[in-house]
Amino acid sequence: MAIPEGLAVSDPSIVKSSETPPFPIERYLPKVGEDARIAAASTELIKKCMAGFQLQYxxxxxxxxxxxxxxxxxNRPRRYGISSISLAEANGYHLPKEFLGDKTKAQLAPHMSEAEQKVFIGDQDPLVGVKAGDKVNGKVIPQGGCSGEAQRRLNIKPRQRMAEKINNVSFVRSQENPQVKKVFQDWSSCxxxxxxxxxxxxxxxxxxxxSSPTPAEISAAKADVKCKDSVNLTGIWFAVESKIQDELIARNEETLNSDSKEFDALVRRASNELATS
Incomplete structure (x- = not known):
């Protein structure tokens, strides 16, 4: 994924830090909601499978x-660091509560009994000690346990990687670009x-x-956003990174389209499963 060292953007648009536009690669990236639906459908299938062994999940x-x-x-709101004066005033550099989610709902599943572990993971983990044909409550454990069965039912394959790779590579490579380095210097001076x-x-x-910002941190974060806007850091960085993404997308368009079709089909299967559960 080599990018020409001389890549440059003429007359990049002025962009406020709080108004970063969508990146080219976003049309290929999985959405949080799509991943959540896949996970929710998998959970429902595992529950049904475990219930068949008179166990709960x-x-x-x-x-x-x-x-x-x-x-x-x-991650546009945080991709280039703090981007909003209002968030800086409220949280400094700390993540706001909506980014952290509701931790009361995000607790890990309760500790599993030995029987539940065997049925859940099956022969995927040698340490669990499940062999082909082993039973729990008189029923044979499926290959890969109930979690493996859920993956087969949904036909879950390794998730699309090219879009995520481009998303990561463009971010790293953009920081090596002379234009971006120059605006970093301008921001640093500010x-x-x-x-x-x-x-x-x-x-x-x-x-x-x-766990919470100090007054000094809040002051620094506010200055940070003001300096970003004063030197058009977001506009320049976004323009350069978008150009890098455009080049990588053009080189890998066939793979990206294939990945997207597979992922869209998986999301439809997950949505259908949830609709009937």
Whole structure:
């Protein structure tokens, strides 16, 4: 996935940090809601399978908001660091509550009994000690246990990788681009004028401490957003990264389209399963 070192963007648009447009790769990235529907359908199938062994299976349930979410791995609100003055004022560099989710609903499933482990995982884990033909409550454990059976029912294959790879590669490669490095320097100089010493907008994210922001952190985050907007950091970085993505998409379009078709079919199977469960 080599990208020309001389890649440059002429006259990049001015973009406020809080208004980052969609990236080219987003049309290929799975949505949070789609992944949640697949996970929810798998959970329902596992529950039915476990019930056949007179066992229960409990797993965290996704909220309706999560199941309908159009968010994806591009993570626009946080991709280039803090992006909103209002969020900076409320949370500094810390993630807002809506990013963290409801932890009361995200608890891990209760500890499984030995029988439940055997039926759930089957022969996928040698440490569980399940062999072909082993039974629990008089019924033969399916290959891969109930979790493996759910994967087969939904025909879950390794999820699409090319779109996620491009999403990650473009982010890393964009930071090596001369235009992006220059705007990093401009942003860093602006931050220095306010008394803060950071080389890149990602540096502050590595120094978050505690469970809530201090007044000093809030002040730094507010200065960060103002400096981003004053040097058009988001506009330049977005333009360069989008161009990198466009080149990678053009080279891998056939794979991306094939991945998307497979994933869309999987989402339909999951949605159908949920509709009948």
């Amino acid at each position: 409990q797993a965290p349930s996704a909220s309706p908001e999560t199941l309908d979410s159009d968010e994806n791995g591009a 931050m220095a004028n306010s008394g803060y010493s950071y080389k890149t907008p990602l540096d502050p994210l590595e120094k978050i401490v505690g």
